[in-house]
Amino acid sequence: MQARLNRAKLTELEPIFYPQSIAVVGVSADEQRIGSQWLRCLVSSGFKGRLYPVNPRGGELFGLRVYRSLRSIPGPVDLVIVCVPRASVLDLLDDCAARRIKAVYFFTAGFTEAGEREWVEVQREMVVRARRGGFRIIGPNCFGVYCPEHGIPFGPFGLQAGVGSVGLISQSSGHMGKILEFGMTRGIGFSKGVSIGNASDLGAADFLEYLALDHKTDIVGVYLEGPRDSRRLLEIMRVASETKPVVVLKGGRSDAGARATAFHTGALAAPAHVWSGALRQAGAVEVHSVDELADTLLVFEKSGRFSQANLAAVCGITDGGGGEAVLVSDACADAGIGVPALTEETGRELVGLLGQVGSVLCNPVDLSQRQRAPQVLRRVMELLAGEPEVDLLAVYENAGVILDAFPREKAEAITATIVDFSNTRRKPVLVILPPGPAETRRLEIERKLSAAGIPVFPSIGRAARAIDNVRGYWRLRARRDEAERKG
Amino acid sequence: MQARLNRAKLTELEPIFYPQSIAVVGVSADEQRIGSQWLRCLVSSGFKGRLYPVNPRGGELFGLRVYRSLRSIPGPVDLVIVCVPRASVLDLLDDCAARRIKAVYFFTAGFTEAGEREWVEVQREMVVRARRGGFRIIGPNCFGVYCPEHGIPFGPFGLQAGVGSVGLISQSSGHMGKILEFGMTRGIGFSKGVSIGNASDLGAADFLEYLALDHKTDIVGVYLEGPRDSRRLLEIMRVASETKPVVVLKGGRSDAGARATAFHTGALAAPAHVWSGALRQAGAVEVHSVDELADTLLVFEKSGRFSQANLAAVCGITDGGGGEAVLVSDACADAGIGVPALTEETGRELVGLLGQVGSVLCNPVDLSQRQRAPQVLRRVMELLAGEPEVDLLAVYENAGVILDAFPREKAEAITATIVDFSNTRRKPVLVILPPGPAETRRLEIERKLSAAGIPVFPSIGRAARAIDNVRGYWRLRARRDEAERKG
Numbered sequence: 017m018q019a020r021l022n023r024a025k026l027t028e029l030e031p032i033f034y035p036q037s038i039a040v041v042g043v044s045a046d047e048q049r050i051g052s053q054w055l056r057c058l059v060s061s062g063f064k065g066r067l068y069p070v071n072p073r074g075g076e077l078f079g080l081r082v083y084r085s086l087r088s089i090p091g092p093v094d095l096v097i098v099c100v101p102r103a104s105v106l107d108l109l110d111d112c113a114a115r116r117i118k119a120v121y122f123f124t125a126g127f128t129e130a131g132e133r134e135w136v137e138v139q140r141e142m143v144v145r146a147r148r149g150g151f152r153i154i155g156p157n158c159f160g161v162y163c164p165e166h167g168i169p170f171g172p173f174g175l176q177a178g179v180g181s182v183g184l185i186s187q188s189s190g191h192m193g194k195i196l197e198f199g200m201t202r203g204i205g206f207s208k209g210v211s212i213g214n215a216s217d218l219g220a221a222d223f224l225e226y227l228a229l230d231h232k233t234d235i236v237g238v239y240l241e242g243p244r245d246s247r248r249l250l251e252i253m254r255v256a257s258e259t260k261p262v263v264v265l266k267g268g269r270s271d272a273g274a275r276a277t278a279f280h281t282g283a284l285a286a287p288a289h290v291w292s293g294a295l296r297q298a299g300a301v302e303v304h305s306v307d308e309l310a311d312t313l314l315v316f317e318k319s320g321r322f323s324q325a326n327l328a329a330v331c332g333i334t335d336g337g338g339g340e341a342v343l344v345s346d347a348c349a350d351a352g353i354g355v356p357a358l359t360e361e362t363g364r365e366l367v368g369l370l371g372q373v374g375s376v377l378c379n380p381v382d383l384s385q386r387q388r389a390p391q392v393l394r395r396v397m398e399l400l401a402g403e404p405e406v407d408l409l410a411v412y413e414n415a416g417v418i419l420d421a422f423p424r425e426k427a428e429a430i431t432a433t434i435v436d437f438s439n440t441r442r443k444p445v446l447v448i449l450p451p452g453p454a455e456t457r458r459l460e461i462e463r464k465l466s467a468a469g470i471p472v473f474p475s476i477g478r479a480a481r482a483i484d485n486v487r488g489y490w491r492l493r494a495r496r497d498e499a500e501r502k503g
Numbered sequence: 504m505q506a507r508l509n510r511a512k513l514t515e516l517e518p519i520f521y522p523q524s525i526a527v528v529g530v531s532a533d534e535q536r537i538g539s540q541w542l543r544c545l546v547s548s549g550f551k552g553r554l555y556p557v558n559p560r561g562g563e564l565f566g567l568r569v570y571r572s573l574r575s576i577p578g579p580v581d582l583v584i585v586c587v588p589r590a591s592v593l594d595l596l597d598d599c600a601a602r603r604i605k606a607v608y609f610f611t612a613g614f615t616e617a618g619e620r621e622w623v624e625v626q627r628e629m630v631v632r633a634r635r636g637g638f639r640i641i642g643p644n645c646f647g648v649y650c651p652e653h654g655i656p657f658g659p660f661g662l663q664a665g666v667g668s669v670g671l672i673s674q675s676s677g678h679m680g681k682i683l684e685f686g687m688t689r690g691i692g693f694s695k696g697v698s699i700g701n702a703s704d705l706g707a708a709d710f711l712e713y714l715a716l717d718h719k720t721d722i723v724g725v726y727l728e729g730p731r732d733s734r735r736l737l738e739i740m741r742v743a744s745e746t747k748p749v750v751v752l753k754g755g756r757s758d759a760g761a762r763a764t765a766f767h768t769g770a771l772a773a774p775a776h777v778w779s780g781a782l783r784q785a786g787a788v789e790v791h792s793v794d795e796l797a798d799t800l801l802v803f804e805k806s807g808r809f810s811q812a813n814l815a816a817v818c819g820i821t822d823g824g825g826g827e828a829v830l831v832s833d834a835c836a837d838a839g840i841g842v843p844a845l846t847e848e849t850g851r852e853l854v855g856l857l858g859q860v861g862s863v864l865c866n867p868v869d870l871s872q873r874q875r876a877p878q879v880l881r882r883v884m885e886l887l888a889g890e891p892e893v894d895l896l897a898v899y900e901n902a903g904v905i906l907d908a909f910p911r912e913k914a915e916a917i918t919a920t921i922v923d924f925s926n927t928r929r930k931p932v933l934v935i936l937p938p939g940p941a942e943t944r945r946l947e948i949e950r951k952l953s954a955a956g957i958p959v960f961p962s963i964g965r966a967a968r969a970i971d972n973v974r975g976y977w978r979l980r981a982r983r984d985e986a987e988r989k990g
Contacts, residue, residue, distance in 0.1 A: 129825070173907040188826025190819075190901065197903045197939040241829060267829035270836025304837070305964050306830065306937075332677075338616070339675025341763040342728060342754035343793065349757025350791070380763060414677065416684045420660040450793075451938075452684040455946055474961075477792050 021225050021255055029218075029226045031118035032154065033163045033208045035094035037066040039086055039117075041108060042099030042124075043077055050123065050172045051099035052077060057174025063167035066091060086111040096120040097160065099172075102127065102135065105156070109142055113149025119218075120146070122156030123172070128214050129157055143217050158213025159189035162196065164206060165232070170196055171211075180205015182313050183233035185223045187212055187241045188267070191306055195237060198310035201459075203466030204317055207232040221249040228256035235316045237309055238264045238300075242274075242286070250298045257299030258496070261316050261489045264300045265309045266291045299492060301485050311482035314471045316489075319444035322407050323494040325487040326354035327480075328400035329410040332384030333393065333430055334417045341380035344412065344448075344476045351480035353487075355379055356405040365399055380412075390426075390433040397434075401442040409445045410479065415461055416452030431461050435468040446479055447472045508712050508742055516705075516713045518605035519641065520650045520695045522581035524553040526573055526604075528595060529586030529611075530564055537610065537659045538586035539564060544661025550654035553578060573598040583607040584647060586659075589614065589622065592643070596629055600636025606705075607633070609643030610659070615701050616644055630704050645700025646676035649683065651693060652719070657683055658698075667692015669800050670720035672710045674699055674728045675754070678793055682724060685797035688946075690953030691804055694719040708736040715743035722803045724796055725751045725787075729761075729773070737785045744786030745983070748803050748976045751787045752796045753778045786979060788972050798969035801958045803976075806931035809894050810981040812974040813841035814967075815887035816897040819871030820880065820917055821904045828867035831899065831935075831963050838967035840974075842866055843892040852886055867899075877913075877920040884921075888929040896932045897966065902948055903939030918948050922955040933958045933966055 038058065042051035055069050059078050068089045069082045076082060083089050086096065086108070093115050098108060102124050112120050126132075127139035139156065146153045154160050159171035162184070169176045171189060177199035186192035189211040199206060207230065210223050220243045227233045236256065243249050256262050268274040269288035295302045303309045329344045331337035348355050358366070358379050369392055370383065381396055393411075400409055411434055418427050438445040447465050449458060449472050465472050473479035525545065529538035542556050546565050555576045556569045563569060570576050573583065573595070580602050585595060589611050599607050613619075614626035626643065633640045641647050646658035649671070656663045658676060664686035673679035676698040686693060694717065697710050707730045714720045723743065730736050743749050755761040756775035782789045790796045814835055818827035835842050845853070845866050856879055857870065868883055880898075887896055898921055905914050925932040934952050936959050939945060952959050960966035 173904065175907075186826075188829070190824065190826040190904070191830075193904060194901070194937065194939070200940045201938070201942070239826070267826065267833060269833045273829050273832035273836060305834070305962060307962055307964070337677065338763075339673075339677040339726070339754065342675070342760050343678075345760035345763045346754060346756045347792070349760060378763060382763075414681070417660065417677070417680060420662075450681065451688070452681070453687045455688070455942065459942055475792060475794055477794070 021229055021252065023229060025222065025225045026229050029222065031094045032152070032161055032210070033168075034166050035065055035118070037068065037092060037094050038063065039068040039070055039083075039089060039093045039096045040099070041070040041086065041096060043069040043071050043082060045073070045075060045077070047077075053174075054097060054099060054123075054172040055080070057169045057172065061167050061169040061174060061176060065094075068093065086115050089115070092116070094118045095161075097123070099123045102138070105142060106138065106145065109145040109149065112151060113145065117151050119152040119154060121154035121158060121160035122213070123159065124155075125157035125213075127156050127216070139214065139216050146217055153217035154210065155213035156216065158211045159192070160211060162192070162206065162209040165208070170209070176200075178203070178205040179207070180317060181207055181232065181234035182237055182317055183207045183227040183230065183235070184209030184237045185212065185220050185227065186210070186239040187215065187220070187243075188239055189213070191239045191265075194306050195310050195313070201462065201466065202310070202314055202472060203469065204310065204314050215244060219243055219245050219249070221245050221252050224249065224256055224262070225252050228252065228260065234260055235313060236260060236262045237313045238262060239267065239309070240264060241267045246286070246294075250294050253295075253298040253300050261486075262300045263303060263309060263312050263316070263485070264295050265303050265306065266295065301489050303485065307478065308481060308485075311473065311478050312485045315446075315482045315486045318469050318471050319408070319446070319486065321490050322444070322487060323491040324354075324407045325483050326356045326405050326407045327410055327483070328358075328403060328406040328408070329355070329380035329412060330383060330393065330396055330400070331380045331412045332382040333411070333413060334384065334422070337382035337384035337412070340412045340414065341378070341382050344380050344410065347476040347480045350477070351484040353480050353483055356403070358400075358403055362399045362403055366396070369395060390429040393430060394433050394437060397437045397445075406443065408483065409443055410448060410476070411445065412448045412476070413461065415449055415458040416454055419454045419457050431464055435465065435470065438468055438470050445470055446483075448476050448479060450474055508716055508739065510716060512709065512712045513716050516709065518581045519639070519648055519697070520655075521653050522552055522605070524555065524579060524581050525550065526555040526557055526570075526576060526580045526583045527586070528557040528573065528583060530556040530558050530569060532560070532562060532564070534564075540661075541584060541586060541610075541659040542567070544656045544659065545654075548654050548656040548661060548663060552581075555580065573602050576602070579603070581605045582648075584610070586610045589625070592629060593625065593632065596632040596636065599638060600632065604638050606639040606641060608641035608645060608647035609700070610646065611642075612644035612700075614643050614703070626701065626703050633704055640704035641697060642700035643703065645698045646679065647698060649679070649693065649696040652695070657696070663687075665690070665692040666694070667804060668694055668719065668721035669724055669804055670694045670714035670717065670722070671696030671724045672699065672707050672714065673697070673726040674702065674707070674730075675726055676700070678726045678752075681793050682797050682800070688949065688953065689797070689801055689959060690956065691797065691801050702731060706730055706732050706736070708732050708739050711736065711743055711749070712739050715739065715747065721747055722800060723747060723749045724800045725749060726754065726796070727751060728754045733773070733781075737781050740782075740785040740787050748973075749785075749787045750790060750796060750799050750803070750972070751782050752790050752793065753782065788976050790972065794965065795968060795972075798960065798965050799972045802933075802969045802973045805956050805958045806895070806933070806973065808977050809931070809974060810978040811894045812970050813843045813892050813894045814897055814970070815845075815890060815893040815895070816842070816867035816899060817870065817880065817883055817887070818867045818899040819869040820898070820900060821871065821908045824869035824871035824899070827899045827901065828865070828869050831867050831897065834963040834967045837964070838971040840967050840970055843890070845887075845890055849886045849890055853883070856882060877916040880917065881920050881924060884924045884932075885929075893930065895970065896930055897935060897963070898932065899935045899963070900948065902936055902945040903941055906941045906944050918951055922952065922957065925955055925957050933960065933970075935960050935963050935966060937961055
């Protein structure tokens with residue numbers, strides 16, 4: 017008996033990501049205050065629906081009329097963003113009910129996570145009132161929704177990364193912001209996302225069900241601390257993982273982490289190994305840091321489906337390729353990534369191209385002892401992509417040396433060659449571009465590669481772990497598909 | 504019976520790091536060629552001794568007379584840098600002997616690492632001629648020496664990091680360059696360094712003996728592939744580790760890595776676990792990536808001696824501290840770093856400072872729910888440093904959010920507060936400064952912190968591993984010192 021996702025979730029949560037109107041409660045004449053900043057970001061991000069600022073004093077802000085209360089807004093209100101002190105939230109919820117809103121989220125904090133009994137009670141009462149009023153709560157203690165396609169930026173600072181196929185659910189607004197930041201520089205695109213804070217009402221399970229059904233979301237990234245509804249979440253995760261990868265970072269793995277978790281979102285934690293086992297059983301991909309989460313989402317989004325991960329690498333675009341080749345091999349071995357030997361035919365052509373006997377039959381290929389014209393790099397990439405045992409190509413672009421050694425045009429020609437080759441889509445290409453002293457120009461290169469949909473990593477170790485994660489998921493899928501075909 | 508270091512090594516290798524004169528053989532009228540570039544870097548780095556460019560055609564380059572041969576140079580020559588094709592090296596060595604030089608290093612490659620028997624023979628013959636001529640060879644296939652104090656930059660691109668107490672030995676010029684690059688941005692200072700390439704004559708053991716004796720070197724970083732003289736190297740390492748930390752990255756740990764190693768420096772490799780065991784026995788600190796090597800050298804150089812590593816952290820300088828605190832705790836637990844609870848007295852003052860009940864007795868301290876004035880940050884750091892169980896302080900500076908949320912002056916005041924506190928030297932301070940979309944300004948912050956001698960890390964995971972490495976060494980030293988005192 018297979019559990020199914022409830023398609024009603026799509027309709028139910030649709031107004032949260034695609035509201036026709038938003039009220040921001042808690043704006044102020046001081047444009048530096050959080051509520052006002054939030055409103056400004058919604059205005060400038062081009063939100064297409066109606067925006068209603070709310071403050072008891074009324075007035076005008078960023079060209080919009082400020083309403084004295086939710087009740088005084090003339091048209092319908094789908095979504096409410098709340099930045100008022102915690103003492104006023106209960107009254108506000110009655111107003112929300114009167115306006116028949118669909119959902120509300122609370123930047124306002126100081127409830128279960130603060131550990132004071134009185135406010136734990138208030139959080140419970142909030143949910144009671146929302147149920148009674150027929151609407152849902154996101155948070156409190158969160159930044160809420162991100163939906164770039166619909167012009168909703170993330171949080172009061174208006175973070176905006178590109179549109180793409182990654183959906184996010186996070187119990188920490190900070191981590192979700194960090195993932196979006198990585199997305200901005202490294203080209204991860206997002207369908208939508210939500211930070212759920214204390215998850216008093218809607219929780220990770222609800223949003224995972226929604227994202228699993230959402231046809232604009234191909235990959236789901238999740239940051240969990242201790243969800244209230246673990247059992248249901250894991251069950252939904254199991255079903256969701258059958259159709260799309262679910263990548264999970266579980267915070268609070270350690271005792272100290274669990275203690276911090278309790279204070280952060282008021283959640284309780286199970287031991288790390290219990291969580292790891294449960295996530296594995298649910299078919300999720302577990303990661304262990306925010307960096308690894310971003311790296312893995314990036315490879316899932318950009319590199320297509322691969323259940324084998326044999327890597328061919330090009331090192332030494334300038335000198336120094338020997339050491340790079342050794343560490344690429346070691347890092348791949350540590351992550352269980354194959355670095356296959358090349359066929360004799362390819363070896364022979366490499367001898368012709370690169371000259372020296374020693375290095376040429378070897379993968380990684382080390383270009384460093386010869387002329388490194390862009391057309392040589394191109395041909396080497398073609399040869400490696402033509403190898404039957406090679407699934408992925410990595411280019412080690414040591415920008416520090418390249419920018420020192422080559423005139424600007426030549427350094428740019430190298431990047432252009434990698435982009436051109438990647439555009440042929442013969443095999444997925446990744447680039448290792450370690451940081452160094454020439455950061456401004458290195459970041460230019462990173463931006464160009466990222467804009468071309470090429471995953472860029474600061475180290476081969478991080479690339480190898482991400483590749484391993486992605487391979488693990490697709491291998492499982494391949495086995496299941498095979499079993500279904502036979503069964 | 505304790506092995507001793509041979510103090511004669513100091514005198515023998517002194518002219519390699521502090522030559523009074525250098526000849527660069529293989530300059531050309533084309534200023535873009537390697538030899539000419541190398542010469543230019545020596546000129547512009549302010550090398551204080553005499554420089555003699557050599558090319559059969561003579562002429563002048565960068566204001567220096569070009570000599571037609573080594574033999575035609577008028578004064579004594581201590582050190583020779585060679586960038587000629589491999590076919591000419593044997594003749595050149597006879598000239599070196601005639602000039603009674605002290606040492607020579609060969610950028611020239613294509614010997615044992617190329618795998619052609621003829622050139623393996625030539626490399627062997629090179630050593631024979633050097634022995635006969637009474638001088639030493641570094642390389643071939645290397646960038647050779649770095650000695651910033653003496654105005655010798657590293658390699659033909661003239662890499663230069665600051666002067667400090669870290670000495671380097673590397674079988675890869677590329678990796679050594681990368682470590683120097685990290686040094687430039689992150690403030691690691693170097694006493695001297697050497698890339699040894701194929702290590703036909705002088706090898707890692709020789710230079711380790713020298714650096715162990717060198718009173719300007721307090722920490723040694725080593726990148727090894729497969730040294731020829733493993734037994735002697737490990738023996739010297741054991742003695743060296745008794746007086747200063749020796750941090751070792753062993754490349755070629757995997758089969759694939761060993762294959763790449765063979766082609767890189769012609770070295771043979773033993774299995775990884777054998778090496779790991781031997782390094783541990785020798786008292787060395789083993790690391791597993793270039794990043795981890797740089798991170799560990801940085802903490803050794805900047806953070807003093809600690810054999811306990813209990814960390815107190817400050818998170819949430821803007822919002823988002825809750826998630827940061829959870830991940831700091833988890834990453835520390837993964838690396839075996841303690842995150843101790845705070846004393847009641849400190850807790851009480853934190854309640855007064857930060858207000859909210861939930862988070863304040865907890866380490867990491869999360870500032871995010873309250874006013875984050877720099878003076879509050881300062882007081883929190885003082886309180887944490889005053890905790891008897893706290894050995895190190897970490898500040899999580901999420902530059903992306905800080906730069907968005909605060910006006911420039913306030914963002915700068917935060918950095919200045921951290922620097923000021925660090926300057927009081929009460930307890931070592933580290934900063935976690937993850938990359939994001941505001942890289943130009945983030946790098947400004949990194950530079951300021953680094954210039955103040957504060958280790959900066961892109962993630963808490965990397966910081967925690969480096970701290971664990973450093974703690975491991977000093978703990979061992981503390982035990983040994985204790986045993987000696989008792990014994």
